[in-house]
Amino acid sequence: MNSLSEKDWMALLLLNRLGVEDRRRARNLFSEGHRPERVVELLDPRSVATHITFDPQKELSLCWQKGVSLCSILEDAYPVSLREIADPPLVLYMKGRFELNDENALAVVGTRHPSFYGRTQAKRFAGELASKGVTIVSGLARGIDQAAHEAALDVPYGRTIAVLGCGIDIVYPKEHVKLFERISQKGVLISEYAIGTPPLAENFPRRNRIISGLGHGVLVVEAHSRSGSLITAHEALDQGREVFSIPGPVDQLTSRGTHQLIKEGAVLAESPEEVFEALSGKWKVFSTEMSAPVSNASAVCPFKEVVDEKEFPPKTQNPEGETPLLTAGENLNCVVEALNEEGSLMTDEILDITGLDPGELPGILLKLELDGKIRRRRDGKYETGSS
Structure with a gap:
């Protein structure tokens, strides 16, 4: 409908x-x-x-x-993974828009008062996963949420989704005005709450089911033993999602929640590669034509x-005299050839050499990596060969 x-x-x-x-x-x-x-x-x-x-x-x-968009559960544009949870919102208020690649998502959550170690790990994991084409989901809060969103946005083609605990027209916390704007331009902000709804305390635990529901898993970076991040982790378990937890110093309060999750069976995560590989059976590869933003006129x-x-996906236009776009297969070969000729390359170098659309590159790299044709090194560069 x-x-x-x-x-x-x-x-x-x-x-x-x-x-x-x-x-x-x-x-x-x-x-x-x-x-x-x-x-x-x-x-x-x-x-x-x-x-x-x-x-x-x-x-x-x-x-x-x-300038707020709406997306209902009755529309194809509604996130597939969110539709599967026990209590999905019937309507999402949005700023920005979903893309098909957002189905490859992971939630990154944690304390609002992280240590230097926690903030560093949040940026490391979110940034490296975003560079592999994973959309980072979080809650726009101070601390770990902020670090995760910013790390994803700092990747040339990185995507991030922020789930709000207030109306979509309210920036909370107020100091995140610039981050709010960046996400609306390079990702999507969503809320189930009506316009003007204030950031009430009871709204935030409730929105956690959406944060976990949008991704294939939840990564908890740092959390106190009674942190709201543990609510998100338990929501994820109830939804059949994977839960990952980064260990921390044993004498640090913000390690208690993450260590508790590990004791309960969460996957101990020491590197972004481990998280990516653990979810390798979940990632979806979209062709070049399918990587366009999900648009729906009624939304x-x-x-x-x-x-x-409207026809979806839209057909590629090729006016007379215009050079046809590369096919998905040609794009894959283009990246492999660049790596063969130039050696290991950073993502921005791949874009410069191949001239590919930044929005297409995550899906291309993901497919090549899953096919074992390329691998990502610890320094962030890609090279040919399997891991």
Whole structure:
């Protein structure tokens, strides 16, 4: 159901505010073919009445005014992995946009007050994994979250997703204004909360299920024994995701949570390569044509009565006289040939030599690495040959 009317969107925004059980019933009714407007009518009126002060039409107008996109669980653009969890949001408020490669995601979480060691490891793991085409998911909080987001953004083609515990129009913490803007341009910010929702304490544990649900696993860098990061880790286990934990100094408070997870069975992570290889069976390889951003007209502009269906993935245009784009196979060979001729290269050097689109390179490197044709060295350079 990718063609949603304004009434459908208004109904979805209202349904998104209901409790867990009512949202579950709504999803069941969707699966039976009922449109959102009809689902509202079929649910217990008392549940809907508790949100009588919420004006979904005004909410749509606010989204339009503030440049906020919407993506519903009824659309193909909705993240596949998030759709699989027990309680997925029915609507995501977004700034930025999802790309197909975002299905290759890993959450990186930890304390808001990391040590120098913790911050260094967060940057190391997030940066190296992002350079392999892994999208880094976190919560835009101070500390480990911030370090993980920034490390991913510092990679030329790195992607990161920030899951907020407040309305998408609110920057929290306030000092992350620049980081907020960078993510909106080079990744995506998402929230399940309505416009203007303040960063209440109870919102953050709830959003953790989304952080873990967006990826194939969760990496905990540093955490106290009662840290919210442990909630994210346990959510991941409930969702069937892998949990990785970086060990730390035994006399450090922020090591207690990570060591506790290791005792409970989390994978002890000593290097980004270990995490990447542990999830090798989960990574998906997308062709060049499939690496375009996931766009959905109804997600970007939900005010049309009926949204026109768009072909996806879009066909590559080749006007007369224009040089055809390289095929996926030619792109793969192009990278291998560059490494054979030049020796080991950093990713920016590969881009300079091959002229490939930065957005395509992560998928190409991932496929070549999984095929055993190239490997990434400890210094970050790629070379031909298997690991």
